[in-house]
Amino acid sequence: MNAFINWLDLHFVPIAAKIGSQKHLVAIRDAFASLMPIVLVGAFAVLLNNVFFVPWSLLAGYIGEGHSFIVWAYANIAPLFDYLSAGTLSLISLYLVFAIGYQRASSENHDALSTAVIAASSFIVVGALGNADTGNYLDAKGMFIALIVGLIASGIYMKITDNGWVIKLPDSVPPAVGKGFSAVIPGAFAIGFWGIVAYCFSAFAGQTFFVWFQTTIANSLLGLSQGIGSVLIISFLVPFLWFFGLHGANLLEAVLNPIYGQLGLNNIEMFSNGVKTVGDGLSVWVRGSWDAYVYLGGSGGTIGLVLAILFFSKVKQDKEIAKLSLPTGIFMINEPVLFGLPVVLNPIYFIPFVLNQPILAGIAYVATSVGFAGPIVNQVPWTTPPVLNAFLSTNGSIGAVIIALVNIAVAFLIYLPFVYMGNKQEEKRLAAEAGVNE
Structure with a gap:
């Protein structure tokens, strides 16, 4: 495994880094980043309407679209957020x-x-x-x-x-x-x-x-x-690049945003016009799908790794890093565990870190395709905690919440054997040190 990783580090990483610094791709990536305020303002406007103020909102699903509040809000509040959406996303x-x-x-x-x-x-x-x-x-x-x-x-x-x-x-x-x-x-x-x-x-x-x-x-x-193959390949590439210290999501952003970002905005617009299901034309997989179901705790679904270490690791240093990483991981920031544990260039975690995401993406893709989980119809900040992200971005789909919870459990189980492997390596290291000291 070490020889394979060293070979990739020598031959693959320089190519990936060169591609990532290509001036046209950098311009596209930075252009999308500069639009974040506009996208978030428009997305929040649509989100508030879809949750509270229109006849097809989440609230209307509970109290009825003919409820006096919904009727009043649709006439008096929803237009304000429509103006915000028209000046941003439109x-x-x-x-x-x-x-x-x-x-x-x-x-x-x-x-x-x-x-x-x-x-x-x-x-x-x-x-x-x-x-x-x-x-x-x-x-x-x-x-x-x-x-x-x-x-x-x-x-x-x-x-x-x-x-x-x-x-x-x-x-x-x-x-x-x-x-x-x-x-x-x-x-x-x-x-x-x-x-x-x-x-x-x-x-x-x-x-x-x-x-x-x-x-x-x-x-x-x-x-x-929209083919599952495309989703799985991208889900594999992001952590694969991250393993070598390259920001996988950023490197692929110039590809992800023009395609999956556009589909996400299309879903938002269609849902605002009353389209609710994949069968009616909504896309199965959009940019926000990774945030809702795959990047759980950050790239590689590392919330599962952090939990596995907290519950089952016998390595004191790893547990301390996991304790520090959990608060940031809840908000989808996992650099502390990636570089502190580390996961990056650590042969023990190569397999679970790289293969975890395609498995989580496959589960969510199938669940969305068959209608168990609602499609992504709202854009929420990527730092929204797991499960809550799935709930809000699907406009309250309980199936989406269940899939997010299932994926956290799956990520935990995938990482667990490798945490045990780390325990054994630590035991061997301590035994070797004890032998030297004697």
């Missing part, structure tokens, strides 16, 4: 393309604000506003194209700027004015490129670029993401 793709342009330019020492504005303008030019038949693509539907437009528009803008094709004004001109004029020619190239793309699709394909991309590429990718 424009998420526009914010995303702006953020990608900004992050790409700032990382390469270009005028970040001008680049971001040009990227957003390109997004509108290529057809984000849609029409009466297609609707607009400013919400989660447009996230894939927002990524593409943001990366290409910012790339064109920076390339033209680097070539020196800019209008240069005298130093006496105020800097803000000078920057504005410097952006004219690069901006014209970037926006013009997407204008040509929009024209070509309209003239020769008879449809917008958005419609073509959504029907031929995006839907295929989203469909593949």
